[in-house]
Amino acid sequence: MQLVINGQEKDLQSSGTVTQMLKELDITGSHIAVALNFQVVPRSSYDQTPLNEGDKIEIVHAVGGG
Amino acid sequence: METAVETDNKLKIAGKVFNSRLIVGTGKYASFAENRQALEISGAEMVTVAVRRIELDKTKESILNFIDPEKYTLLPNTAGCYSVKETVMTAQLAREAGLGNFIKVEVIGDEKTLFPDNEATLEASKLLVKDGFHVMPYCSDDVVLCKKLEDIGCSAVMPLAAPIGSGLGIRNPYNLKLILEAVSVPVIVDAGVGTASDASRAMELGVAGLLMNTAIAGAKDPLKMAQAMKLAVQSGRLAYEAGRIPKKLYATASSPIDGLIDL
Numbered sequence: 001m002q003l004v005i006n007g008q009e010k011d012l013q014s015s016g017t018v019t020q021m022l023k024e025l026d027i028t029g030s031h032i033a034v035a036l037n038f039q040v041v042p043r044s045s046y047d048q049t050p051l052n053e054g055d056k057i058e059i060v061h062a063v064g065g066g
Numbered sequence: 067m068e069t070a071v072e073t074d075n076k077l078k079i080a081g082k083v084f085n086s087r088l089i090v091g092t093g094k095y096a097s098f099a100e101n102r103q104a105l106e107i108s109g110a111e112m113v114t115v116a117v118r119r120i121e122l123d124k125t126k127e128s129i130l131n132f133i134d135p136e137k138y139t140l141l142p143n144t145a146g147c148y149s150v151k152e153t154v155m156t157a158q159l160a161r162e163a164g165l166g167n168f169i170k171v172e173v174i175g176d177e178k179t180l181f182p183d184n185e186a187t188l189e190a191s192k193l194l195v196k197d198g199f200h201v202m203p204y205c206s207d208d209v210v211l212c213k214k215l216e217d218i219g220c221s222a223v224m225p226l227a228a229p230i231g232s233g234l235g236i237r238n239p240y241n242l243k244l245i246l247e248a249v250s251v252p253v254i255v256d257a258g259v260g261t262a263s264d265a266s267r268a269m270e271l272g273v274a275g276l277l278m279n280t281a282i283a284g285a286k287d288p289l290k291m292a293q294a295m296k297l298a299v300q301s302g303r304l305a306y307e308a309g310r311i312p313k314k315l316y317a318t319a320s321s322p323i324d325g326l327i328d329l
Contacts, residue, residue: 066114066143
């Protein structure tokens with residue numbers, strides 16, 4: 001499935017949910033957040049949130065800043 | 067006999083008490099380890115972080131492995147946002163990432179000066195207050211704006227003293243005094259401090275706290291500067307509480323006039 005993740009085109013094997021996408025990308029940290037097509041996805045919904053071809057996804061975390 | 071005195075009261079933001087009036091940033095350090103040590107030395111209990119995309123193809127080491135969110139209150143910022151929409155979404159992502167309920171609203175209006183877009187700051191702050199955030203906006207040192215930010219429910223106001231990262235110090239102490247008179251939420255000077263005397267000067271005006279990043283991270287020796295800033299904030303606050311003597315043009319003798327020897 002073709003997705004645009006953090007501005008990069010990605011072809012993922014998994015064709016399921018946010019949880020499966022994170023697993024395939026090997027993103028395991030607890031302090032991350034995901035937006036799907038410009039909507040924040042609550043952590044509690046990762047398992048039930050399906051992804052579709054061409055979805056735009058942002059995956060963010062905390063970095064140093066002032 | 068007392069051999070030391072302490073400050074009369076502590077910084078309180080949105081009901082949370084902080085033992086330090088210094089809030090420090092986590093940007094621009096040479097390493098996470100240096101960052102952690104500077105934070106420790108500064109005595110700060112609230113630290114800012116930014117929210118950015120995870121780099122998909124790199125190792126995903128998190129700054130939160132070095133800055134314990136149990137120990138420090140995180141103040142995620144919306145730095146780099148130029149619109150209300152981006153700001154609100156960044157804040158919501160920060161909360162969803164487990165960074166807490168505090169948010170430093172920072173809506174930039176001009177790339178060169180990094181001055182805030184005050185209109186957008188007010189609008190984004192309003193939306194985020196309604197959404198349950200403790201909003202601490204970076205804003206211009208404008209008393210009317212700060213009053214409006216207080217009225218819409220911000221937990222603090224954070225006027226700049228000089229442009230971000232400029233180190234120009236407290237450019238307009240009179241504006242800060244007007245803001246201090248007008249609002250009752252904590253006034254925290256955010257941006258512009260260059261060295262310890264700037265920090266003391268701001269605190270002597272009576273501001274509730276100071277937020278700084280570059281002044282410490284960009285110093286030749288960030289660890290020494292972290293210590294210097296800690297002391298400067300403490301001494302500035304104590305001097306404010308002590309109440310300085312009035313300034314006057316002519317001398318007043320410190321030694322008694324009576325009892326001089328008569329030659």
